[in-house]
Amino acid sequence: MSIIKINNLEKQFPVGDGFFTALSDINIEVKKGEFAGLIGPSGSGKTTLLNIIGSLDTPTKGTAEVMGKSIAELSYKQSAGLRNRHIGFIFQTYNLLPVYTVFENVEFSLLLQKMSAVERKKAVMQALEWVGLTDKVDSKPSMLSGGECQRVAIARAMVKRPEIVLADEPTANLDSENSHHILRTMKKLNKELGVTFVFSTHDEKVMQYLDRIIALEDGKVLRDETQEEFAVRKNSQIYKTK
Amino acid sequence: MIAIKLAYKNLVGAGLRTWLNVSVLSFAFVLMIFYNGMIEGWNRQARNDTQDWEIGEGQYWEQSYDRYDPYTFQDAHKPVSEDIAAMIDRGELTPILVRQANMYPEGRMQSVLLKGVDPNQKILKLPTSDLNNVQNGYSAIIGRRMADDAGLKVGDKVLVRWRDKNGMFDAIDINIAAIFKTDVPSVENGQMYLDINVLQEMIGLPNQATLLVAGDNSSLSEIDGWNFKTTDFLLKEFDALIQSKKAGGMVMSGMLLLIALLAIFDTQVLSIFRRQKEIGTYIALGMTRSQVVGIFTVEGGAHSILAAIVGAAYGIPLFLWLDNIGLSFGSSSQDMGIAVADIIYPYYSIGMILSSLLLVVISATIVSYLPARKISKMRPTDALKGKLQ
Ligand SMILES: Nc1ncnc2c1ncn2[C@@H]1O[C@H](COP(=O)(O)OP(=O)(O)OP(=O)(O)O)[C@@H](O)[C@H]1O
Numbered sequence: 001m002s003i004i005k006i007n008n009l010e011k012q013f014p015v016g017d018g019f020f021t022a023l024s025d026i027n028i029e030v031k032k033g034e035f036a037g038l039i040g041p042s043g044s045g046k047t048t049l050l051n052i053i054g055s056l057d058t059p060t061k062g063t064a065e066v067m068g069k070s071i072a073e074l075s076y077k078q079s080a081g082l083r084n085r086h087i088g089f090i091f092q093t094y095n096l097l098p099v100y101t102v103f104e105n106v107e108f109s110l111l112l113q114k115m116s117a118v119e120r121k122k123a124v125m126q127a128l129e130w131v132g133l134t135d136k137v138d139s140k141p142s143m144l145s146g147g148e149c150q151r152v153a154i155a156r157a158m159v160k161r162p163e164i165v166l167a168d169e170p171t172a173n174l175d176s177e178n179s180h181h182i183l184r185t186m187k188k189l190n191k192e193l194g195v196t197f198v199f200s201t202h203d204e205k206v207m208q209y210l211d212r213i214i215a216l217e218d219g220k221v222l223r224d225e226t227q228e229e230f231a232v233r234k235n236s237q238i239y240k241t242k
Numbered sequence: 243m244i245a246i247k248l249a250y251k252n253l254v255g256a257g258l259r260t261w262l263n264v265s266v267l268s269f270a271f272v273l274m275i276f277y278n279g280m281i282e283g284w285n286r287q288a289r290n291d292t293q294d295w296e297i298g299e300g301q302y303w304e305q306s307y308d309r310y311d312p313y314t315f316q317d318a319h320k321p322v323s324e325d326i327a328a329m330i331d332r333g334e335l336t337p338i339l340v341r342q343a344n345m346y347p348e349g350r351m352q353s354v355l356l357k358g359v360d361p362n363q364k365i366l367k368l369p370t371s372d373l374n375n376v377q378n379g380y381s382a383i384i385g386r387r388m389a390d391d392a393g394l395k396v397g398d399k400v401l402v403r404w405r406d407k408n409g410m411f412d413a414i415d416i417n418i419a420a421i422f423k424t425d426v427p428s429v430e431n432g433q434m435y436l437d438i439n440v441l442q443e444m445i446g447l448p449n450q451a452t453l454l455v456a457g458d459n460s461s462l463s464e465i466d467g468w469n470f471k472t473t474d475f476l477l478k479e480f481d482a483l484i485q486s487k488k489a490g491g492m493v494m495s496g497m498l499l500l501i502a503l504l505a506i507f508d509t510q511v512l513s514i515f516r517r518q519k520e521i522g523t524y525i526a527l528g529m530t531r532s533q534v535v536g537i538f539t540v541e542g543g544a545h546s547i548l549a550a551i552v553g554a555a556y557g558i559p560l561f562l563w564l565d566n567i568g569l570s571f572g573s574s575s576q577d578m579g580i581a582v583a584d585i586i587y588p589y590y591s592i593g594m595i596l597s598s599l600l601l602v603v604i605s606a607t608i609v610s611y612l613p614a615r616k617i618s619k620m621r622p623t624d625a626l627k628g629k630l631q
């Protein structure tokens with residue numbers, strides 16, 4: 001069952017008098033529970049595609065269906081509801097609210113859902129346990145390390161038990177140890193809760209965790225392969241160049 | 243609720259800038275209340291004083307009398323009927339006879355209004371009883387400022403010249419029996435109070451009066467041949483002055499409010515510009531753009547709530563203190579020609595405080611909303627990049 005279904009998608013941005021085509025001819029299906037990543041050079045369209053899947057943007061042509069709903073046809077309110085309940089975002093720059101404590105940052109989306117305080121507390125503590133930050137509930141983001149901030153962001157994305165988590169270069173600002181820690185955490189959540197993850201990344205460390213790797217180039221899908229295919233091709237390339 | 247909590251955290255988190263805005267706004271707020279309170283306090287005191295000293299519960303004017311037109315004074319008098327005399331005896335009315343005259347203190351000519359009053363009247367605060375214990379015939383009491391202006395002291399004699407009922411000039415030395423102190427300039431400026439019987443005799447108009455002042459126990463009913471003037475009518479000029487003072491005060495606190503509002507507007511514009519990424523994050527977390535507009539509007543508007551709290555923190559003690567000691571305007575204020583007590587006690591009404599509060603809250607919310615509206619035109623992806631403009 002595919003949770004994300006992208007058909008002949010094209011995305012253009014107005015630039016000056018004309019248009020810049022950031023994505024074209026994109027056809028991708030992502031099944032529930034996948035741990036997939038978009039890779040490709042800078043400017044290849046990874047963020048643009050993630051934004052459309054996250055209903056923060058709409059396609060120019062073609063369709064993007066998320067959980068059976070066409071992104072282009074959602075009202076503001078419906079797309080806000082979709083993001084609030086079903087899609088978690090993780091950003092390269094963490095994007096935590098600086099005036100809120102860790103607890104409050106994680107709690108935020110639940111407040112929009114009008115959940116009771118008791119339930120909220122339970123869910124927040126559970127999410128912080130997943131990322132191993134139960135001892136930092138009352139800290140402000142400014143007091144945390146980058147790795148800790150990103151773990152808070154993961155807890156914030158996970159607390160509402162979303163179907164999909166979209167992570168745009170989540171490790172770009174982290175050192176190797178923190179990157180591995182974060183990826184292991186996300187992989188675990190993916191296995192245990194069946195949450196679908198879609199990454200965008202340049203990071204080799206991330207790629208080795210992905211089950212599926214979709215390579216973009218100049219706004220087009222260059223390759224769409226499994227971890228095994230990817231690894232084999234990599235090895236053979238290394239072999240060839242030797 | 244989430245907006246309020248967030249607003250509070252963001253405001254307090256913004257530190258100095260917030261407190262700067264809040265202090266200016268609270269200052270506008272406190273000044274607005276203070277100024278209105280002063281004016282209202284003055285208004286109430288001055289109305290009371292003017293009533294006590296001059297106009298009582300209203301006045302009955304002889305039909306041709308017009309206090310604003312001295313040319314009417316010559317003929318504005320008529321006999322006091324038996325009915326009226328009975329009312330005077332019961333303390334419901336007191337008669338005053340008015341006559342234009344000249345006096346010559348130290349040889350200078352100065353016009354003066356002679357007013358004949360009943361030495362035994364109890365309606366006005368004028369110390370008319372001082373006219374009772376005088377031995378030598380023609381005596382008068384005058385106010386202190388009048389005495390200073392004319393250079394007169396108690397016991398001085400001053401030459402007064404007037405026309406009698408036939409228009410014939412007559413002159414006599416009048417003895418200053420007493421000098422009284424009042425906060426109501428209109429009751430003393432250019433005026434001299436004599437026993438009404440003496441004045442009637444001087445002019446040759448026995449038992450006549452120009453106007454009748456009504457006391458507390460007067461029924462204020464119509465009296466044939468006399469025009470009743472209400473206190474509102476008699477205080478008309480004063481009310482107009484109060485209104486203009488109030489408007490002046492509004493302009494002053496309005497300017498201050500405007501400065502505070504501009505500062506909030508500026509803060510809002512800046513914070514919306516600087517916090518694009520945060521705005522994008524709210525949207526990614528599932529807020530609609532109008533909800534984010536709401537957050538920023540509440541946040542800006544909350545300046546006014548903080549201002550009210552801060553204003554109350556220093557305003558209430560200040561007001562209580564002023565209420566105790568009153569505020570002195572010094573003697574210079576006596577030149578205003580209108581009743582000003584030496585010490586004014588401000589008067590604060592709940593309605594005035596609430597409407598000031600409402601004005602501040604609503605205007606702060608509006609200036610916060612105006613820049614926040616821009617958020618609803620932002621594309622969330624641009625906001626997340628934080629790269630607008
Ligand atoms: N709002 C926009 N207006 C115009 N062009 C845009 C806009 N957003 C993206 N682009 C262009 O679309 C292309 C794809 O951008 P995108 O951000 O998706 O790339 P990316 O693969 O995420 O790159 P990176 O790895 O650097 O994050 C880029 O060339 C970019 O300049």
Ligand SMILES: [Mg+2]
Pocket residue numbers: 046047048168200
């Ligand atoms: Mg990108």
